[in-house]
Amino acid sequence: MVSRETTAMRWMTDRGICIAAGASTLALYQRLSAAGLPGVRELVPADGMLLVVLEPGRAPPPELEALAADLPGPQVLPVASTRQHRIKVRFAGEDLPEVAARAGLDTDGLIGLMCEQTLRVQFLGFQPGFAYLGGLPPLLHLPRRAKPRTSVPAGSLALAGGYCGIYPAAGPGGWHLLGIAETGLFDPAADPPARLQPGDTVRLVAA
Amino acid sequence: MIDVVRAGRLDLVMDLGRPGFRAQGVPEGGAADATALALANRLVGNAEGAAGIELLLRGPRLRFPEGGTIALTGADMLARCNGESVARGHAWAIPAGGELELGTADKGLRAWLAVAGGIETPPVMGSRSTFLPGGLGGWQGRALRAGDRLPLGLAAHCRAGVLGFDESDDALRILPGPQLPGFADAALKRLSDCAFRVSADANRLGLRLSGATLDYAGGELASQAVLPGAIQVPPDGNPIILGWDGPVTGGYPVIAGIIAADLHRLAQLRPGDALRFAFVTRDEAQAAWRRLQASLDGAIAWTD
Numbered sequence: 001m002v003s004r005e006t007t008a009m010r011w012m013t014d015r016g017i018c019i020a021a022g023a024s025t026l027a028l029y030q031r032l033s034a035a036g037l038p039g040v041r042e043l044v045p046a047d048g049m050l051l052v053v054l055e056p057g058r059a060p061p062p063e064l065e066a067l068a069a070d071l072p073g074p075q076v077l078p079v080a081s082t083r084q085h086r087i088k089v090r091f092a093g094e095d096l097p098e099v100a101a102r103a104g105l106d107t108d109g110l111i112g113l114m115c116e117q118t119l120r121v122q123f124l125g126f127q128p129g130f131a132y133l134g135g136l137p138p139l140l141h142l143p144r145r146a147k148p149r150t151s152v153p154a155g156s157l158a159l160a161g162g163y164c165g166i167y168p169a170a171g172p173g174g175w176h177l178l179g180i181a182e183t184g185l186f187d188p189a190a191d192p193p194a195r196l197q198p199g200d201t202v203r204l205v206a207a
Numbered sequence: 208m209i210d211v212v213r214a215g216r217l218d219l220v221m222d223l224g225r226p227g228f229r230a231q232g233v234p235e236g237g238a239a240d241a242t243a244l245a246l247a248n249r250l251v252g253n254a255e256g257a258a259g260i261e262l263l264l265r266g267p268r269l270r271f272p273e274g275g276t277i278a279l280t281g282a283d284m285l286a287r288c289n290g291e292s293v294a295r296g297h298a299w300a301i302p303a304g305g306e307l308e309l310g311t312a313d314k315g316l317r318a319w320l321a322v323a324g325g326i327e328t329p330p331v332m333g334s335r336s337t338f339l340p341g342g343l344g345g346w347q348g349r350a351l352r353a354g355d356r357l358p359l360g361l362a363a364h365c366r367a368g369v370l371g372f373d374e375s376d377d378a379l380r381i382l383p384g385p386q387l388p389g390f391a392d393a394a395l396k397r398l399s400d401c402a403f404r405v406s407a408d409a410n411r412l413g414l415r416l417s418g419a420t421l422d423y424a425g426g427e428l429a430s431q432a433v434l435p436g437a438i439q440v441p442p443d444g445n446p447i448i449l450g451w452d453g454p455v456t457g458g459y460p461v462i463a464g465i466i467a468a469d470l471h472r473l474a475q476l477r478p479g480d481a482l483r484f485a486f487v488t489r490d491e492a493q494a495a496w497r498r499l500q501a502s503l504d505g506a507i508a509w510t511d
Contacts, residue, residue: 010384010385011382011383011384011385011464011489012384012385012431012432012433012434012437012461012464013382013384013434013435013436013437013464013465013466013467013470014382014464014466014467014489014492014493014496015434015436015467016432016434018385018431018432029230041226041227042226042227042229042230043230044229044230044432044455044456045230045432046429046430046431046432046456047429047430047431047456048429049429049431049432050432051229051431051432051433051434053229053434056467056496057467057493057496057497057500059493123230123430123432123456124230124231124232124455125232125430125432125454125455125456126232126454126456127232127340127341128231128232128233128341128343129231129232130232132430169341186231186232188331188332188343189331192228192231193228193231193233193332194231194232198230
């Protein structure tokens with residue numbers, strides 16, 4: 001099935017081209033990764049956008065436009081390169097009762113709902129190894145906290161803006177804290193260093 | 208080896224960066240002025256990508272138990288070795304047990320020290336560059352401290368030569384960014400007409416500016432991948448230029464971006480410094496990049 005999302009290209013400085021690909025961003029990331037285009041230094045997926053980082057002084061590859069057209073929908077991901085993860089979580093986060101209340105659930109209901117989703121890594125950012133997990137039901141799409149916390153412990157499972165994620169390291173955070181997950185999400189000596197890769201699926205398991 | 212006798216303000220082991228890991232949440236980083244580090248390396252006979260030390264405002268005092276050949280580029284930190292003044296831009300031999308004492312730059316902000324053989328700390332994810340926010344790379348993922356002992360690689364033959372310095376105060380050249388259409392004409396006019404100032408909140412992650420606010424009317428924005436030199440505008444309207452270690456994704460609109468040929472000039476901007484922006488065309492940006500690369504070949508006047 002082809003969704004025929006319209007894509008738009010815009011420059012980010014003179015080193016990158018942003019391609020708006022909506023829900024097909026991961027499909028475009030995988031397609032361009034497989035194409036191995038000359039002059040392309042890195043591909044960086046984000047929320048509905050892919051950034052093609054060019055080698056210094058290089059023009060964008062002429063094939064780029066054709067490759068960014070007629071993208072398959074989000075459901076047609078090649079599965080060979082993706083992995084499934086089960087991550088244990090101790091659901092005792094400070095914001096668990098509040099998030100449950102806002103979703104019209106009790107805390108057990110919220111935990112059950114979180115654990116029954118198949119979440120998918122859309123992109124990484126914010127911290128080394130921080131994966132943005134999509135696939136939350138709409139009743140869990142909450143805005144960020146009005147006041148970010150200055151420090152959130154490593155391993156915190158949190159949600160905001162339609163995503164959930166696990167902080168690989170301690171740091172400031174504006175998302176709602178649901179619990180503490182097992183860590184080990186980023187290891188500079190591993191290849192690749194981040195345990196969760198774009199396209200991977202994640203199931204949360206209540207510890 | 209090198210012993211750190213006294214640390215400077217912020218001494219970071221740096222090479223030309225860590226490309227290939229943005230999709231893992233890790234920016235490319237590397238020397239804030241890649242050209243300055245590459246030229247310092249050339250002066251001491253190293254490969255351009257050898258690791259050196261990036262110095263900020265006030266340099267360290269370093270001892271060379273076995274001696275070594277060094278070169279300094281970037282801001283002038285009034286280096287001295289055993290009572291003699293060490294000029295920037297050429298190789299200098301330090302005798303065994305000699306000490307290199309760096310002072311405070313009175314102009315500019317960063318300098319690069321190359322040492323023959325290169326600093327041979329263990330590479331992390333293919334690079335020796337220090338990435339402070341992630342505590343990785345460089346010397347134990349942190350800035351140097353008194354008592355640190357840095358390993359050096361084997362020195363190659365080093366030619367004699369002198370590097371000229373070209374310090375431009377021209378406007379930083381910019382291209383329209385992806386969210387430029389969401390800014391009113393008045394904001395674009397301010398961006399190109401107003402003088403901005405670097406605020407105290409300026410480091411390798413980004414430089415927050417003051418001087419004029421830019422109003423964005425484009426509505427809520429999803430996270431996009433960003434690059435060093437991108438000019439982001441948070442809700443308060445004061446622009447932020449993303450730096451070398453800045454986050455790989457950001458949720459603020461990007462009004463414009465500094466061209467690759469001018470990015471290194473950010474390395475010398477101090478809090479309080481004034482700067483201006485000037486829009487150029489993509490062709491002009493490309494020509495500027497080619498000129499910068501061509502100028503590197505003739506930058507050092509070899510004298511042997």
